[in-house]
Amino acid sequence: MARPAEVAKTSPALETSTPEKPAPLGGMGGPLGWADDRLGIAALGKKNLRKVFPDHWSFLLGEIALYSFIVLLLTGIFLTIWFRPSMAEVEYAGSYQLLKGVHMSEAMASTLDISFDVRGGLLVRQIHHWAALLFVAAAMAHLLRVFFTGAFRKPREINWLIGVGLLSLATIAGFTGYSLPDDLLSGTGLRFVDGLIRSIPLIGTWAEFFVFGGEFPGHVVISRLYMAHILLIPGILLGLISAHLALIVYHKHTQYPGPGRTEKNVVGYPLFPVYMAKAGGFFFVVFGVLVLMGGLMQINPIWKYGPYNPAQVTAGSQPDWYMGWVEGAVRIMPGWESHIGSTTWSWNVFLPAVALMGLFFTLLGVWPFVEAWITGDKREHHILDRPRNAATRTALGVAGMTCYAMFWISGGNDILATMFHVSLNAVTYFMRVAVFVAPVIAFIITKRICLSLQRADAEKVLHGSESGIIVRSPEGGYSEAHVPITADEAFSLTQHERAEIAVPTPNLDDRGVKTKGKRVSGLRARLAQWFLGDEIAPPTRAEIEAARHRTPTSPDLPEVEADEQRELADRH
Amino acid sequence: MNTDHCPARHAAHDVAVVDDTRPVADPGLEEHVERWTDVNPSAGNRAYRQVLGMLALVPLLSIIFVVIYFAVPRDMEVRFLGWHSNAMHVGLGLTAGLAILLIGLACIHWAKQLMSDVEMVEERHDANSSPEERKEFLAAFQAGADDSALGRRKLIGGALGGALGIIAIPAVVTLADMGPHPGPGTRRATIEKTIWAEGVHLVNDVTYARLKASDLEVGSLVNAEPETLKELEGAHLHIEKAKAAIVIVRMEPDSIKIPDSRRDWQVGGILAYSKICTHVGCPISLWERQTHHLLCPCHQSTFDLADSGVVVFGPAARALPQLPIAVDADGYLVAKSDFTVPVGPSYFERDSRDDFKKGDN
Ligand code: HEM
Numbered sequence: 064m065a066r067p068a069e070v071a072k073t074s075p076a077l078e079t080s081t082p083e084k085p086a087p088l089g090g091m092g093g094p095l096g097w098a099d100d101r102l103g104i105a106a107l108g109k110k111n112l113r114k115v116f117p118d119h120w121s122f123l124l125g126e127i128a129l130y131s132f133i134v135l136l137l138t139g140i141f142l143t144i145w146f147r148p149s150m151a152e153v154e155y156a157g158s159y160q161l162l163k164g165v166h167m168s169e170a171m172a173s174t175l176d177i178s179f180d181v182r183g184g185l186l187v188r189q190i191h192h193w194a195a196l197l198f199v200a201a202a203m204a205h206l207l208r209v210f211f212t213g214a215f216r217k218p219r220e221i222n223w224l225i226g227v228g229l230l231s232l233a234t235i236a237g238f239t240g241y242s243l244p245d246d247l248l249s250g251t252g253l254r255f256v257d258g259l260i261r262s263i264p265l266i267g268t269w270a271e272f273f274v275f276g277g278e279f280p281g282h283v284v285i286s287r288l289y290m291a292h293i294l295l296i297p298g299i300l301l302g303l304i305s306a307h308l309a310l311i312v313y314h315k316h317t318q319y320p321g322p323g324r325t326e327k328n329v330v331g332y333p334l335f336p337v338y339m340a341k342a343g344g345f346f347f348v349v350f351g352v353l354v355l356m357g358g359l360m361q362i363n364p365i366w367k368y369g370p371y372n373p374a375q376v377t378a379g380s381q382p383d384w385y386m387g388w389v390e391g392a393v394r395i396m397p398g399w400e401s402h403i404g405s406t407t408w409s410w411n412v413f414l415p416a417v418a419l420m421g422l423f424f425t426l427l428g429v430w431p432f433v434e435a436w437i438t439g440d441k442r443e444h445h446i447l448d449r450p451r452n453a454a455t456r457t458a459l460g461v462a463g464m465t466c467y468a469m470f471w472i473s474g475g476n477d478i479l480a481t482m483f484h485v486s487l488n489a490v491t492y493f494m495r496v497a498v499f500v501a502p503v504i505a506f507i508i509t510k511r512i513c514l515s516l517q518r519a520d521a522e523k524v525l526h527g528s529e530s531g532i533i534v535r536s537p538e539g540g541y542s543e544a545h546v547p548i549t550a551d552e553a554f555s556l557t558q559h560e561r562a563e564i565a566v567p568t569p570n571l572d573d574r575g576v577k578t579k580g581k582r583v584s585g586l587r588a589r590l591a592q593w594f595l596g597d598e599i600a601p602p603t604r605a606e607i608e609a610a611r612h613r614t615p616t617s618p619d620l621p622e623v624e625a626d627e628q629r630e631l632a633d634r635h
Numbered sequence: 636m637n638t639d640h641c642p643a644r645h646a647a648h649d650v651a652v653v654d655d656t657r658p659v660a661d662p663g664l665e666e667h668v669e670r671w672t673d674v675n676p677s678a679g680n681r682a683y684r685q686v687l688g689m690l691a692l693v694p695l696l697s698i699i700f701v702v703i704y705f706a707v708p709r710d711m712e713v714r715f716l717g718w719h720s721n722a723m724h725v726g727l728g729l730t731a732g733l734a735i736l737l738i739g740l741a742c743i744h745w746a747k748q749l750m751s752d753v754e755m756v757e758e759r760h761d762a763n764s765s766p767e768e769r770k771e772f773l774a775a776f777q778a779g780a781d782d783s784a785l786g787r788r789k790l791i792g793g794a795l796g797g798a799l800g801i802i803a804i805p806a807v808v809t810l811a812d813m814g815p816h817p818g819p820g821t822r823r824a825t826i827e828k829t830i831w832a833e834g835v836h837l838v839n840d841v842t843y844a845r846l847k848a849s850d851l852e853v854g855s856l857v858n859a860e861p862e863t864l865k866e867l868e869g870a871h872l873h874i875e876k877a878k879a880a881i882v883i884v885r886m887e888p889d890s891i892k893i894p895d896s897r898r899d900w901q902v903g904g905i906l907a908y909s910k911i912c913t914h915v916g917c918p919i920s921l922w923e924r925q926t927h928h929l930l931c932p933c934h935q936s937t938f939d940l941a942d943s944g945v946v947v948f949g950p951a952a953r954a955l956p957q958l959p960i961a962v963d964a965d966g967y968l969v970a971k972s973d974f975t976v977p978v979g980p981s982y983f984e985r986d987s988r989d990d991f992k993k994g995d996n
Pocket residue numbers: 121122123124125126128129130132202203205206209214215219222223224225226227229230233304307311315316317318427
């Protein structure tokens with residue numbers, strides 16, 4: 064729409080030499096105006112179209128999870144067109160010769176049909192399975208990123224909780240899907256779950272009968288799992304993911320420390336067009352890679368396992384990777400069971416499977432609140448921690464990962480035994496100890512590494528970074544020349560604030576009156592000391608000042624070329 | 636929302652002043668460095684051509700995809716260095732995968748090389764509302780609460796809460812039909828019973844051929860089922876098979892321990908045990924004839940079949956139930972009764988006092 068001439072005269076646009084551009088999108092007439100009249104999208108878009116997102120490779124992990132989920136929805140819909148969730152027995156008559164005439168459930172037969180008689184069916188099935196594995200893997204890697212950078216701190220605790228919910232649901236979604244084809248592996252997996260459910264004290268048998276519609280395997284469990292797999296769980300996932308993303312938009316994404324990055328701003332690229340193109344493009348990259356994997360890498364060839372038969376098992380059967388740690392815990396657990404009166408308490412199954420999973424997700428869920436309570440930190444945090452600067456948290460995280468890894472390795476104790484030619488018993492006894500000892504060792508080592516990295520950072524700020532050049536002084540001494548670091552780097556290395564360590568509130572104050580208000584218990588003070596006590600404070604302004612005068616080779620420390628050496632912030 | 640292009644260094648110093656307590660003052664945002672594709676027109680044009688080239692391949696790959704879908708025979712194989720697969724499957728995967736990947740790569744290349752790479756700064760606001768907003772919220776709430784009359788007629792609130800709580804009970808009760816209720820009677824008829832009974836023949840689990848005691852060699856293991864299983868089908872078959880499956884082993888009678896209570900449960904060193912692991916119910920399959928150990932492939936529980944099936948290793952807690960057997964007039968193996976204890980994994984109401992424990996007699 065052209066503007067009336069007299070208005071244009073007063074417009075500052077006239078002062079520039081460029082001719083005025085026509086309004087984009089043909090102005091607010093046409094479809095845009097139509098939609099805005101009804102939805103008010105212009106007001107919404109004005110605020111959000113140019114919303115800024117910071118850029119860092121580690122922020123892509125959550126995106127990978129999101130995109131795998133979308134791929135799962137797309138490929139899953141395709142599969143539902145042919146899959147029949149029924150345990151009714153049929154005689155296989157499809158085109159896979161080796162199973163012709165074999166009796167199996169309709170679920171299994173229809174899965175074979177998808178694999179051999181629907182063109183592209185096998186491709187989609189395999190994409191779906193790879194996407195499921197990637198979904199859980201990406202969610203877990205993303206969780207670690209959020210944990211180690213402290214992105215779960217205020218105000219993002221709720222999003223962390225949603226994330227924990229997402230992770231547990233993603234696991235269940237994967238497991239229900241794994242069970243659907245009713246082949247020998249999936250049936251074996253279900254038998255395992257039946258055993259887990261049964262082991263729950265008091266209600267186990269009831270839960271088993273309610274899930275399976277009676278005794279294992281019964282004739283309803285596949286259709287029930289199907290309902291959970293395609294409706295219930297994806298529905299909840301969809302809701303939770305929407306809430307997860309809405310909170311990210313509301314809080315705005317965190318950012319890594321760096322020059323110009325403050326708790327009050329966010330630096331990055333605008334949603335439209337850069338982030339849209341990058342994130343949208345990345346969706347296609349993830350999708351494309353999954354399609355290639357589906358086309359080139361075989362996964363879950365159920366025709367090799369055959370239909371489920373409760374009296375058969377394939378040797379070396381393994382669950383999908385994310386159940387491996389539970390499998391491992393169940394394997395190395397001693398055979399404890401109590402027989403009290405006419406009841407059986409199956410600790411050997413209940414503790415390593417049901418209770419351990421519960422503990423895992425509970426610990427994850429409460430961590431942000433536990434940490435905030437220990438540190439007493441009530442501030443909002445939008446600048447991420449560099450993991451080394453939260454040494455105890457990082458060490459705890461690595462200890463947790465180590466524990467998880469030990470359980471996971473135990474899930475392959477038979478493979479380990481054959482690979483290293485040791486007895487299975489020896490591997491099992493070793494792993495029983497390792498799940499407790501390895502995390503402690505990992506904790507100690509990680510904490511030390513973090514603290515020495517902190518020291519190295521302080522050193523670098525004071526004396527510059529090592530140049531690798533050895534100089535010989537006129538007196539004959541050798542020393543390594545240090546190059547001063549840039550102001551940007553010096554800032555990035557020193558910007559983190561140290562939280563104050565709480566001291567216990569005395570019961571009586573100086574005048575012998577009972578103290579009132581918020582108190583710090585002795586326990587909390589001790590925990591705070593343990594959690595924060597060893598951190599190395601970044602050098603103070605005075606120390607930097609002093610170091611600068613002492614080091615004649617590096618005059619003018621922070622005020623040099625700002626654009627050199629940005630390796631720290633590691634943005635591109 | 637104050638969205639600005641990246642302020643120059645000097646401008647950002649204003650921020651630094653606020654942060655004066657830090658050891659090093661915030662130097663402000665880095666200066667923008669011009670990208671190669673911006674300063675060098677031919678580099679820019681090259682990136683432009685690359686994006687177009689990638690996108691141009693997508694229609695090409697799509698056409699190949701469609702051709703493969705309709706033209707490649709279903710059973711054609713491709714072989715490549717020992718790896719082989721269905722030709723159509725691989726063809727569809729490669730063309731679709733590459734096409735999708737190229738769209739993604741083109742978009743990212745476009746964003747990185749040709750779109751503005753000037754970083755922007757947006758202000759953040761605390762997550763919480765301002766004190767005024769909080770006050771207004773509380774006022775609005777108060778007004779609403781007053782309007783509701785709950786202040787004076789307090790019981791409505793409690794009554795409504797109670798009603799909503801109680802209505803959950805009918806909702807939950809509707810789920811009670813999800814399965815039969817495993818009371819004592821149901822348990823006895825289901826998980827505590829198998830189709831084994833006196834006189835039921837032991838048959839080979841694949842051929843359903845009856846098994847003669849004299850056909851079994853010392854050291855051998857046979858997977859067996861009750862002959863009555865043949866009459867079942869569908870879900871029923873699976874349910875019973877999941878409980879009734881057994882292994883029959885023949886061992887040198889002198890080399891095994893047979894407790895007095897089980898003297899007549901075996902036929903000259905031929906013993907029958909449940910095949911269903913007492914841990915979480917895998918069918919056990921690995922037989923070591925030297926040691927008489929039976930190993931479960933799922934979590935490696937190991938049972939000593941020469942000692943009434945007690946656990947010698949692994950997470951299982953209970954001995955494998957033994958099936959009392961005998962021979963009929965023609966020398967075929969038959970069961971003397973059902974198992975004397977429930978088979979399979981433990982459950983809460985299971986009375987495990989009668990299970991065999993090491994050292995029992
Ligand atoms: C299972 C599916 C999940 C999806 C699809 C998902 C998706 C995302 C995406 C796209 C982002 C923004 C990009 C990023 O920072 O990576 C994000 C941020 C976040 N996620 Fe997740 N996530 C999932 C699971 C989790 C889990 C398991 C946790 C932790 C227990 C978690 C906690 C968070 C938090 C706290 C943020 C905000 C991070 C920040 O602003 O720095 N999410 N999520």
